[in-house]
Amino acid sequence: MSTLQTLVPPVGYIPDFLTPAVPEGGLSGALEEVRATPPDRLRRDLARLRTTTPLPSWATGLGRPGGRGLRSLTKVLEVSSRALLEPRWDHIRQAVSEEVDTRSRVLLDGGVLALLESLHPFAQWRPPVLEVDYPAHRDLHLEGRGLLLIPSYFCWRRPTALADPALGPVLVFPVTARPLDVSPEKGNRLDRLLGRTRASVLVEVARGRPRSTSEVATAVGIAPASASYQLTVLRDGGLVTSRREGQHMRHAATQLGHRLLEGDRARLH
Structure with missing residues (x-):
């Protein structure tokens, strides 16, 4: 992780060679692209990174002829991907x-x-x-x-x-919607802020694909007219966006809505 934290700072520039365009091949194809980074591009990207992030000697020597730097780096990327990303x-x-x-x-x-x-x-x-x-x-x-x-x-x-x-x-x-495992509990901050019914509606439209009004009403256990009213209030508050598809309105949580849920002990899968 220390290797990745050096090359991928939390803010600012991330070397372009670490995000190759790989239309096919998945992880193995991406790793091969990183491993095959031309030395001049590698030096250029690292020089740009060095203007904002101090680099240790091993990082500056990644593109050294005959070195094992890029092979070691791609191994780090592979191990971290398998351990951190694959389960999710x-x-x-x-x-x-x-x-x-x-x-x-x-x-x-x-x-x-x-x-x-x-x-x-x-x-x-x-x-x-x-x-x-x-x-x-x-x-x-x-x-x-x-x-x-x-x-x-x-x-x-x-x-x-x-x-x-x-x-x-x-x-x-x-992405607008991240798969959430959120369940407003009695007395939590979201309930106190929005009210239990409105909080439940917001949680429902944050789950995956955009939902119709009737789908939200069924999931929350309220009348369609009540669901429509709660969605209107949430939309006016910038927490929900709605778009007509044929005869139905589809609703999804906005980024602000997701941030509100994530701040209320939401657990991202």
Whole structure:
């Protein structure tokens, strides 16, 4: 873990070579891409990291000819992935899959404009510029290249992008819904803040895919009219977002809603 903490600081730049584009091959394909990082790119990424993060000698020597640095690093990545991520991978994949499904429906229903507008509050579409809530001021010109949108379970609070403008343009943004195991208990803070019924409604729409009003009503055990009213109040408070799909309204918790739940002893799978 100390190796990863050195190269992946909690804030700021993360070397681009650690996040390769791997359309197929999963973990093994990604590790092979990292292992095959060209020395000049490795030195460039580490030099950029060194401007904000002190690096020990082993890190600066990763790209040294004849060294075992990259092989050792990929072994660390493999071991940590197996130990930390693999037991939770089904939940992580479910959250990302549901995000892709949601954004795909938006794209099919409303086109590219609706998709870009759906990125609010992380980003705002001001033609011809997509303004992104980003920790540093920078301009990324597509110059005819497409922009790849990547929902990530591990991206929190705000989107991120590759630092090297020569790499394929990507925008990594937080998944809206993470699989939650949350059950409001009598007397907890969420109940006191929202009321038990409204808290239960918020918990229900935070579970995976967007829910219809009738599905929320059935799950919580209240009348559809009551569910509709509670959802309206939560939506007005910025905790829920709603979108019409055919004859039904689909509801999901916003990032603010998820943060409220996570702050109330929610346990992420």
